[in-house]
Amino acid sequence: MSASWPVYRFEEIDSTNTEAKRRAGSGQFDEQWIVAASQSSGRGRQDRVWSSPVGNIFTTALFAEPGGIPVALRVPFAAAMAVVDTVRTFAPDAPVKVKWPNDVRIAQQKVSGILVETGGAGGDLWVAAGTGINVAYVPENVGQAATSLNLLSGQNLELSQVIGVYHSAFEARLAQARRGFESLRRDWLDYAEGRGQEVSVRVGEAFVRGVFEDLELDGALRLRLPDGSTRIIRAGEVSLIGQA
Template identity: 35%
Template sequence: MVGERSGGALLSRIRVIDTTGSTNSDLLGDPAAVEGDWLVARRQEAGRGRQGREWQSLEGNFFGSTLVSLKEGDPEAASLSLAAGLALVDAVELAAPQAGVTLKWPNDLMLDGAKVAGILLERSGDRIVAGFGVNLAVAPEIEGRATTSLADHVQMAPQAFAPLLAGAFARMLSAWRSSTPSALSMAWMQRGHPVGTPLTVHDGEGRALGGSFAGLEEDGAMRLDTGDGVHVIRAGDVMLSPPPEA
């Protein structure tokens, strides 16, 4: 068990295990787990990403989840994804300051146009688990998607990265509860793809909607300008279009 302290207060409890099916499932299904708990696995045998996709477990990469207990007066739960993304950026920048990572809506971290990390939030009642997968050492091969790792920028074990992410998430969770929703959206936009970025949204059922990024709603939903109007997108897979050739 690893604990991180700030000003004498315990921010998080981090449990590192060798192997599990899914840290998200384990933590969400543990009735004894409380907000601030983290479960980190050196290997996941049933890790998953959005829309039920498999999340590959490669040695040296980070797989970990934390729990949030929703309270009366909390912001809309959907906006927690913004806080999770910002926490992940902060943690990666602490580990690899020169990497130059950016956020891609709704839950990916990009490095040089390739995916280097992802987030999956799942909810049961008033409990939300936020799962993080970070390619610290190895980039998995994913058909149709460019991937990369942080190996050229930092050599760090998953258990060393865990306290950085736990501390960043604790700070961002506090900001999520104390800031206005618009402030969090603006903070995300400062770290994400700029307004006007061409992209395509896939809904998981074979449908695609193309347009350009037009900002975020306060709850974290994306605004997509298709040329004939602005659509609010609350779920979907986003593919960024390559920049036009000079």
């Protein structure tokens, strides 16, 4: 499997998402992939530094989104499921889970990072969906437990093969997202970490505790609070109670 979109490769770059935004800013946001062997300024969600050693995947899908913001909001879930598809291809026995909205983890160890950014408006809306996948190396000092595809599979995987599988999976999951959210939502819930369990969600500087009940039709998290009321959360950082 491989990408159907053109692929632009760099030995080293500041970050693939930053390059995607440069291209989009100059009007170049036809469907394309940007791949780097290493990044000097890799970024994760909430402006966290993303460690970028050679041997791991750093790639961004850049594309126009005619479906507008409603479809763009589904892209983090599509990207997460593409990572799940990739993990299952190379490590089919790994107990892979997704922590809302798009942290793919195995036994609470993170294997990927996803950062989706958008710009433009209307017919010129573009999406840059960046993904880092640990293949050969487990980054150190990243603030949480991590793992890699090589560790999960027990093999020294060929990086180009893994990239091809991920690119193909993402393109398929994006097509699924564009058809509607319900099918993607059901697939995501099959791998949802903590569903039916009590979780803590950091919202700004506050923490909200409740049982993770469901995923709303726009991708928001539905919590059942201790007093029985419902809280819908559209942005936050989830932790399982008693776990990282």
